[in-house]
Amino acid sequence: MAKKVSLKDIAVKVGVSTALVSYVLNGKEKEKRVGAELVKKIKKVANDLNYTPNQIARSLRKGNTKTLGLIVADIANPFFGTMARVVEDEANRFGYTLVIGSSDEDSHKLGKLIDTLCNRQVDGFIIVPPEGSEGHIEGLLRRDVPLVLADRYFVGLESNYVVLDNYKATYEATSLLLNKGYKRIGIVAQDSELIHMSERVRGYSEAMKGNGLEKELCIKKLKFSELKLKMPEIVQDLTSGDSPLEALIFATNSLSLGGLYSIKETELNVPNDLAIIGFDGNEAFDFFYAPLTYISQPIAKMAKESVRILINQIEQGNNKTENKKLKHSLIIQDSC
Amino acid sequence: MAKKVSLKDIAVKVGVSTALVSYVLNGKEKEKRVGAELVKKIKKVANDLNYTPNQIARSLRKGNTKTLGLIVADIANPFFGTMARVVEDEANRFGYTLVIGSSDEDSHKLGKLIDTLCNRQVDGFIIVPPEGSEGHIEGLLRRDVPLVLADRYFVGLESNYVVLDNYKATYEATSLLLNKGYKRIGIVAQDSELIHMSERVRGYSEAMKGNGLEKELCIKKLKFSELKLKMPEIVQDLTSGDSPLEALIFATNSLSLGGLYSIKETELNVPNDLAIIGFDGNEAFDFFYAPLTYISQPIAKMAKESVRILINQIEQGNNKTENKKLKHSLIIQDSC
DNA sequence: ATTGTTTGGTTAATCGTTTAAGCATAGTTT
DNA sequence: AAACTATGCTTAAACGATTAACCAAACAAT
Numbered sequence A, B: 001m002a003k004k005v006s007l008k009d010i011a012v013k014v015g016v017s018t019a020l021v022s023y024v025l026n027g028k029e030k031e032k033r034v035g036a037e038l039v040k041k042i043k044k045v046a047n048d049l050n051y052t053p054n055q056i057a058r059s060l061r062k063g064n065t066k067t068l069g070l071i072v073a074d075i076a077n078p079f080f081g082t083m084a085r086v087v088e089d090e091a092n093r094f095g096y097t098l099v100i101g102s103s104d105e106d107s108h109k110l111g112k113l114i115d116t117l118c119n120r121q122v123d124g125f126i127i128v129p130p131e132g133s134e135g136h137i138e139g140l141l142r143r144d145v146p147l148v149l150a151d152r153y154f155v156g157l158e159s160n161y162v163v164l165d166n167y168k169a170t171y172e173a174t175s176l177l178l179n180k181g182y183k184r185i186g187i188v189a190q191d192s193e194l195i196h197m198s199e200r201v202r203g204y205s206e207a208m209k210g211n212g213l214e215k216e217l218c219i220k221k222l223k224f225s226e227l228k229l230k231m232p233e234i235v236q237d238l239t240s241g242d243s244p245l246e247a248l249i250f251a252t253n254s255l256s257l258g259g260l261y262s263i264k265e266t267e268l269n270v271p272n273d274l275a276i277i278g279f280d281g282n283e284a285f286d287f288f289y290a291p292l293t294y295i296s297q298p299i300a301k302m303a304k305e306s307v308r309i310l311i312n313q314i315e316q317g318n319n320k321t322e323n324k325k326l327k328h329s330l331i332i333q334d335s336c
Numbered sequence C: 001a002t003t004g005t006t007t008g009g010t011t012a013a014t015c016g017t018t019t020a021a022g023c024a025t026a027g028t029t030t
Numbered sequence D: 001a002a003a004c005t006a007t008g009c010t011t012a013a014a015c016g017a018t019t020a021a022c023c024a025a026a027c028a029a030t
Helices: A007-014 A018-025 A036-048 A055-062 A078-093 A107-119 A134-142 A166-179 A195-210 A224-239 A253-264 A283-287 A299-316 B007-014 B018-025 B036-048 B055-062 B078-093 B107-119 B134-142 B166-179 B195-210 B224-239 B253-264 B283-287 B299-316
Strands: A067-072 A097-102 A124-127 A147-150 A160-164 A185-190 A218-222 A247-250 A275-279 A293-296 A323-326 A329-331 B067-072 B097-102 B124-127 B147-150 B160-164 B185-190 B218-222 B247-250 B275-279 B293-296 B323-326 B329-331
Touching: A007 A018, A007 A036, A018 A036, A055 B055, A067 A078, A067 A107, A067 A299, A078 A097, A078 A299, A078 B078, A078 B097, A097 A107, A097 B078, A097 B097, A107 A124, A107 A134, A124 A299, A134 A147, A147 A299, A160 A166, A160 A195, A160 A299, A166 A185, A166 A195, A166 A247, A166 A275, A166 A293, A166 A329, A185 A195, A185 A224, A185 A253, A195 A218, A218 A224, A224 A253, A247 A253, A253 A275, A253 A283, A253 B283, A283 B253, A283 B283, A299 A323, B007 B018, B007 B036, B018 B036, B067 B078, B067 B107, B067 B299, B078 B097, B078 B299, B097 B107, B107 B124, B107 B134, B124 B299, B134 B147, B147 B299, B160 B166, B160 B195, B160 B299, B166 B185, B166 B195, B166 B247, B166 B275, B166 B293, B166 B329, B185 B195, B185 B224, B185 B253, B195 B218, B218 B224, B224 B253, B247 B253, B253 B275, B253 B283, B299 B323
Parallel strands: A067 A097, A067 A124, A124 A147, A147 A160, A160 A323, A185 A218, A185 A247, A247 A275, A275 A293, B067 B097, B067 B124, B124 B147, B147 B160, B160 B323, B185 B218, B185 B247, B247 B275, B275 B293
Antiparallel strands: A293 A329, B293 B329
8 A cells, every 4th residue: 555645745745844745735825824825735735746635644643534324123124224325315414524434233242343343443323223122322422422313212211213103103003003903913023122013013003092992902023033933823823713913013124025925825815814014114015016105214314313303412512412203204195 | 532551651650661662552562572571561550541553653663554545436325335334453463454436427527536545655546437437446556555446447457356247247147038038138238437337338339240230239338427317218118119118127226127117107017018137136126026136246256356366465465466357147037 | 800691671762743932034113 | 124824844742552771770600
């Protein structure tokens, strides 16, 4: 790697001190009363030599890196990929670079990522926190590290967060089914203590109870690892027997997808034998023989808000926390 | 942000120079003959204070950042998301952090990303180069910046690269169709000068010519921006008239998807009226009424090889370039 | 007794920027 | 003429870690 042009190179060439060059190149020529002649000369030489400041050195001196850290569950997941993309663009717009990490929903991995990024002195974090990671988040908060939680948050922690109004999302989805006359409605959710999931289940429950159907509640929880193994079985169970379900809500994108793969293998006809509502968009939803009705998240808005809040905290030192619950939209197609 | 523990804090607490602490914490206690007592004490204090080295300072001094830059077209695209994920894991495995950028297939944006990452002193790049970016890549090569091109490369440039054997991929896909008896076969490709695309077209052409069908060649090229607009029209054109196509190969994932959306709207029956072969996997392919036969890329392998080659060059200063053309696999389902 | 070696440390320069503080010289007040 | 003020630039410390070079004391060898 060829060595880069430094302030010193310019200084030597022009015959001044590095301080002066730094002032000029940082637009402090007025404030620091640099001679008009020299300003021109310095700018020209800087340009000729194709100078760009060494961010590492600058970071060390200034104590900031103009870098944000984004930690999602898995960047290969299109939901997080899309989110990352918007975060990247927004960060760039504000002059920040983005570093992305995947936690695999593993709080230990999250801890390692946080350490790494802290040592690299990122100025702040946007984190999609996995289960059991309150401790790590709390640690960051205690150290006053600028931080926004996205997609999920912890009830006990006073932190910034930007999430979907998950309760309302499933409440309305369930209501839609109820309005269409379905009564025996079930939900397949992730087996997780995380608030976004419990809110989704609660939205479903409350909607059912509101219709006097508390006895009909059917909630199945799956661990992530069991998805491929158990989904066919679950679909089978729920839709047979003496009171088979009439409708099913899937509480995540992967559950929806898993569900579709399973349903495809059965004799069931959607929506006649079974109505379904999915979560998050997915092109596959459109190609299912009965294109899926689904709850869509405003990913871009979530990402933008997160960045805005984060940068606000970094640059203004804003210390009161901001919370956002965004509204879903219901994409209505043919599956119910 | 609370200040972090530094080498000096430890040094002061133990009552030694920072040099000694640095030696011990970097495992040079033997080489530098540090007293056994002190070694213990320093390690203990470092541990108690929860010390972790400031990577920024270390980077400035050592001239490396243990950071890799990955520039893809769009991290929201699952193909690149998956690739990024594997690159991330591999980089981590070797003690590197990953910074990701999206070029949007825009060489100017690529240039800006390269500048940003260079100023942040990444140790090397993995780049999926957009059209017209030879100049930027050449610039990096001239400065001896460690670099691996992925997915595509430039014929004139002597650089590392890891790509799919695109020629073989479409050659075999076309052969499959020919063997099944289809004769009037077309290909819909991206309108691009990039080698991966021209190789895909060439694979198709050669296979057709090999069967004496050069007169039947039907190659449609679409600009990325025209995809949604023109695809329905193209599908319509190709499949009607007096010699409608019997089979169609889509040369990218988004073309495949766009094609499927269009075909869904027609009266055509796949594979009876029209056989299709797609590119890259996609869950949507599985839910099309005639699950798609497609050319699948070994993304993980591509990512791993890229990282291996890159780190090899960074750490060994290896200056002979490595090139890899990986083999596709043909996932055979019901669309042909 | 002189020289040499080992042991166990310290000093100080360095990476490239930023920035507070200082210091001439010229020009302006009183 | 003495005392300020402005102008225009330089010096040097600092950020935190690394590392070459040096130093002192203890001990051994000639």
